Amino acid sequence: MYQFLKPYFFVLLLFSIVTGVQGQPGRIVFDTVAPLTGTGHSTNELSGITLQPRTNLFLTVSLQKPLSWYLQQMAPQLSVDSLSAVGNYQFNFYIDGRLIYHTELWPGAPRPQQQQRDTLWTKPLIDNQHEGTWWSQSAWNRFMYNGGDSALTEGRHTLRLVLRPYVNRGQLIVGDIIAEGSVVLDVNRQPKIDLATISLTPVKPYNGLAVSSDAFDRNRIKQLKAWIDAGVFRHVTSIVVLKKGKILVEEYFNGNGRDSLNDTRSVGKSFASTLTGMAIRDHYLESVTTRLGSKYALQQFAHYSAAKAAVTVRELLTMSSRFDGNDDDMHSPGNEENMYPTDDWVKFTLDLPMDTVKYTGQWHYFTAGVMLQGSLLHQLIPGGLESYADKNLFRPLGITHYQWQFTPQQAPNTAGGIRLRSLDLAKYGQLYVNRGRWNGRQVLPEHWVKESFTHQLPIPGRTNEYYGYLFWNKTYSVKERAMEAWYCTGNGGNKVFVFKDPELVVVITATAYGQPYAHPQADRMMTEYILPAVIGSGP
Missing domain, CATH: 1.20.58 (Methane Monooxygenase Hydroxylase; Chain G, domain 1)
Known part of the structure; x- marks a missing residue:
């Protein structure tokens, strides 16, 4: 019997040695403010937090040993310096006792020196003023994108965060809990809005664009405006809607205005398609x-x-x-x-x-x-x-203020990044609604617009979505009506949508760069607010 139990006692002894050194798991405490500079940790331990759209959420982690110590227990044959290349923290997010999502942080962040030294550290999960700065925010955003958003419904919930070490050398090995903590969240991410206090911006003519007199559901756009201002929809900078070539809606947010140049990232890729069509026309x-x-x-x-x-x-x-x-x-x-x-x-x-x-x-x-x-x-x-685009595309559309980015060889960077005003982006979309014509002039060959807006290839992994000539394609279903859109899209949630039926152009600019919610957020604004408001009449 002793021989039968010997392996078990050996494992138990090893476990006791490791846990005896490790002691109890470390603690995680939560706060809504960052610690004072130089303190290294939060001065508060909050048992409850009201989670609103603009609430920040910081965590302070206290460990019994630095992360690298735990990693070395799992891979003792590796040197301390090499552990950071194969191991890191695993974050486990629980809501109301149910594991919603876990993620292994990519090796390298936190830095090796921090993994070897720190037993006390504070990082943001949510920092609205410095979004996307820290690896901890990326972990939170992945959690929200992979089930957290739907789990954190309005009302009271308990968030539990568990940290474990992991090593991956072709096979993932996850260690015991090294820190954990809980906080009660009173979720109020959908603030009540008094629409009587919200006013829409009066629309004025713009160079080449008149004002539309068509009716639309003003209350729905007011709700959207209020939720952008409240941070329900985050880092949106403008929304412009053209209907039949005229300005129907024009709203700006977060310090943006009519004259602001928007960094729309890969929206600029579509301009390479436009200029290719012109270059073929001109031989x-x-x-x-x-x-x-x-x-x-x-x-x-x-x-x-x-x-x-x-x-x-x-x-x-x-x-x-x-x-x-x-x-x-x-x-x-x-x-x-x-x-x-x-x-x-x-x-x-x-x-x-x-x-x-x-x-x-x-x-x-x-x-x-x-x-x-x-x-x-x-x-x-x-x-x-650059000169060709100015003469053949921008000047005919009355676009006089824009900025290219350039490659190291000083060619206009068609990978993305050209900056334009929101209404000028709308003009670009309207050119395609007009089948390449502007003010009676055929600026872009009509056959090129047709080829560009053809289902050239399906997008893998997406149902009924296609790609044309550097334009994306999808179909929205709104009020039991299918509406096919061709669109440009860029990092941060930037969009230029072109609809042929009805004749609409919708521009959304945003600065949620690198955030997983950016594109789903734009889709939600389209399906729940913008399209329902403008395709039917309203107050």
């Missing part, structure tokens, strides 16, 4: 079937192959080339984050290997390919792309 580019091998001496770049030479303009416009680049895969060699630190983005892209197995015409989000398309136009058009 600077032969067609969408033009191959890279006819424009670049590809033998001078790494990983030359016939497949690389055969990449077409159409494949760049539809994000379906065989370049091994996917921004949705952090390990992809062509991920945009690998491009930005280099001093020659074109070389970076043309040096990429090809993947003729993974990509055989499938859509994959490839920012570097859109940059390459813009740089190709910049190379082919006399005087460069």
Whole structure:
């Protein structure tokens, strides 16, 4: 019997040694304010917090040992310095006793020195004034996106947060609890609004755009405006609606105004499509079937192959080339984050290997390919792309105030980032509603608008969503009416929606960069407020 129990006693003894050193799990306390500079920890321990849209939430963690100590118990063969490359904290979020979500923080944040030293630290879960600054906020945002938002309904809930160490060397190993804490949350994220106190901004004409006299549900837009001001919808900076080419709604938020230039990130990719259509019309580019091998001496770049030479303009416009680049895969060699630190983005892209197995015409989000398309136009058009765009696109639309970002080679960066006023973004959308015409002039070939707004490829993982020529496509269902939208979209929740039936353009600008709620938030504003308000008459 002793021999049978010997392994059990050995495990129990080892467990006792480890837990004897570790002691009881550390504590987590919650507060709504950051600690005073230099204190290192919160001065309050709140048992209850009212969670409203603009409430901040900080946690202070006290550990028995630094994180690296716990990691070394799990991987004793590794040095302290190498542990931070394979291990970190696992965050476990419970609501009312039910595990909603757990996430392993990526190695590297917190930094190795902090993992080896700190037994007391404070970080924000929610910091409305510095959103997206800390890794702890990313963990909270992932929790909210993966079930937390629906679990935290209005009313009282208990949030319990549990920290465990983990090591992943091809196999995930999760340790015992090293810190935990709970707080009661009185959730009030949907404040009651007195619509009688809310007024909409009077709409005025704008260069090239008259004011619409069409009726719309003003109370629904007032509710939306109030909830943006209250922070229910976060970091929204403007909403503009054109109906039949006239301004119906125009509201600004969070310090933005009619003259503000919006950093709409990848919304700018669609401009590469527009300028490609113009360049083909003006014979600077032969067609969408033009191959890279006819424009670049590809033998001078790494990983030359016939497949690389055969990449077409159409494949760049539809994000379906065989370049091994996917921004949705952090390990992809062509991920945009690998491009930005280099001093020659074109070389970076043309040096990429090809993947003729993974990509055989499938859509994959490839920012570097859109940059390459813009740089190709910049190379082919006399005087460069900036001057060409100003003469052929912006001036005809009456757009005089905008800012390009540029690549290291000083080509306009069609990967994204061009800044425009909200009403000028609306003009750009209206150009497509008008099938390429503006003030009686065919600014963009009508056939190009049609090709751009064609279901070129399905978007993997999305039902009934498609991609055209650097435009996205989806269908909204509002008031039992299906409404097909073609749209530009950019990080932070920036959108330019184009509807043919009814003739609408909707612009949403926002600065929720890197936040998982940004795009779902824009969809919710569209389906619950903007579209229901403007497709029918109202008070």
